[in-house]
Amino acid sequence: MTDTEPAGGETPDGLLGWCLVANVARETVRGESGLDIQHGTKHFRAGALLWLPPVRWDPGHGRRHAVGRHRGNGRRYVNMVVRMDDLENFRVKGVYSEALVRGLNGYDHDPAAPRTLQNPWTRERAQEWADARNHFREPLFIEGHPYAHPRISVPNPPPAEIRIDGETLHLARYGTGGAHYSRTPPPTEWIPGP
Known part of the structure; x- marks a missing residue:
């Protein structure tokens, strides 16, 4: 532009x-x-x-x-x-x-x-x-590692789940610092019955 x-x-x-x-x-x-x-x-x-x-x-x-x-x-x-x-x-x-x-x-x-x-x-x-x-891609951080993954980045907005080396990672948080992924899935919302 x-x-x-x-x-x-x-x-x-x-x-x-x-x-x-x-x-x-x-x-x-x-x-x-x-x-x-x-x-x-x-x-x-x-x-x-x-x-x-x-x-x-x-x-x-x-x-x-x-x-x-x-x-x-x-x-x-x-x-x-x-x-x-x-x-x-x-x-x-x-x-x-x-x-x-x-x-x-x-x-x-x-x-x-x-x-x-x-x-x-x-x-x-x-x-x-x-x-x-x-069209810059966002850095990817994995839970437990202080630095961004050196070989992988994600689009903006990042996907909710990604697979790296056979392991499924779940989006934990996303902001101006990049996409942070966790090995544990997000909690499911409890919906009360009738």
């Missing part, structure tokens, strides 16, 4: 480049086993628009550089490393602001060329990345 941009091969007036964007998720998980649910992150409000420049160096597993307006000062763009699990609604937007270009360029910004993105996305590459991330 792209924001309102001209169709076809037209280049809008004032366009400085394309960028992958996402919003900070309404609920983010923290703490042991993801039981601490927060609204937004420490640095960005829930729903805040973050601009994701192409990766120059890897900040760590599941993390990415992002440029956005800080929770404490909504006037300036800041460059932070965020967890990808804290982001949703990936899409492509055009860059029109020199201040945003300065934030996306970071240390590579050239004051002699203030309207030039140093490491730009192509619109097609950013759209492919957004589509892949929006």
Whole structure:
């Protein structure tokens, strides 16, 4: 999904480049086993628009550089490393602001060329990345194991039961931290007779 941009091969007036964007998720998980649910992150409000420049160096597993307006000062763009699990609604937007270009360029910004993105996305590459991330599969956790299963993920929403290595697992809980499965079936509801 792209924001309102001209169709076809037209280049809008004032366009400085394309960028992958996402919003900070309404609920983010923290703490042991993801039981601490927060609204937004420490640095960005829930729903805040973050601009994701192409990766120059890897900040760590599941993390990415992002440029956005800080929770404490909504006037300036800041460059932070965020967890990808804290982001949703990936899409492509055009860059029109020199201040945003300065934030996306970071240390590579050239004051002699203030309207030039140093490491730009192509619109097609950013759209492919957004589509892949929006169809992201949920991590699968099995009761008694603190980490997600390394080889298996489940669709969103997850199935009530799955079979792994000949064993049937039952969905115990599902939230922003992924799908948690248990070896014991859920309790059956008792319905009183007439």
